Amino acid sequence: MSDSEIRRRPGGRAARVRKAVLDAAVESLVEGGTARFAIGDIARRAGVNETSVYRRWRTRENLLVDAMLAASDRHVPVPDTGSVREDLRAFAAVVADYLNDPLGSALARAAVVAVDDPEIAEARERFWHTRIDLAAVMIERGIARGEVRPGTDPRVALEALISPLHSRVLMTREPLGEELPRALADLVSDGLSPTRRPPAGTPAR
Incomplete structure (x- = not known):
C-alpha cells in the first residue's frame, strides 16, 4: 500500500501517528509550557521519528497550534x-x-x-x-x-x-x-x- 493510500485511510497508521504526536505535544505543554516545546522531545514521547513530525507539521509552531x-x-x-x-x-x-x-x-x-x-x-x-x-x-x-x-x-x-x-x-x-x-x-x-x-x-x- 502506498503512503497516499495510508493517509487516506480513516483510522489508519497516519491517524494513529497524528493522535500520538498531538497527545505527546499536549503532554509536553502541560509539563513544560511553550518554552520547552521541542519536536525532538515530542517525537520521543510519541514513539515516532522526528522526520515524520517535520514532514506533517514542518515547524514546531504549526504543531503547537494543532495540538492546542x-x-x-x-x-x-x-x-x-x-x-x-x-x-x-x-x-x-x-x-x-x-x-x-x-x-x-x-x-x-x-x-x-x-x-x-x-x-x-x-x-x-x-x-x-x-x-x-x-x-x-x-x-x-x-x-x-x-x-x-x-x-x-x-x-x-x-x-x-x-x-x-x-x-x-x-x-x-x-x-x-x-x-x-x-x-x-x-x-x-x-x-x-x-x-x-x-x-x-x-x-x-
Whole structure:
C-alpha cells in the first residue's frame, strides 16, 4: 500500500501517528509550557521519528497550534442549541469546566505565558484567533435569527464572555463557580439584544 493510500485511510497508521504526536505535544505543554516545546522531545514521547513530525507539521509552531486546537476542540465544542443565549450559556459552562480541569488550566497558562520566541508568540496568537473564528458562528447565527444586533463584532462579544473566566483562573486564581458562566452569558446576551440601544458613540465594530 502506498503512503497516499495510508493517509487516506480513516483510522489508519497516519491517524494513529497524528493522535500520538498531538497527545505527546499536549503532554509536553502541560509539563513544560511553550518554552520547552521541542519536536525532538515530542517525537520521543510519541514513539515516532522526528522526520515524520517535520514532514506533517514542518515547524514546531504549526504543531503547537494543532495540538492546542485539537485539545480545545475535544474539550470545548461549539454548541448549536437554536438560541444564542443558550449557546453562550453552554459555551461558557464548558469553558469553565475546561479551565477547572488540570489539563485545561495548564494549557491556558501555556497559551498566555510570556516567551522570548516571536514565532511561538505568533503561533499562540494564531491559536486564539482560530478559536475565536470557530466560536464566532454562535454570534453570526444569532444575528441571522434576529437575536443579536446587526453589525455586532463576534470577537468582542466572545471576549466579553470568556475573558472573565480566564482572568479568574490565570490572574486571581479564584475557583470558577457554577453560577458565573451563566451570569456572564446572560449579561452578554442582554447586551447584544437588538432591543437594547448601545451607548452613544459606541462603534458596532
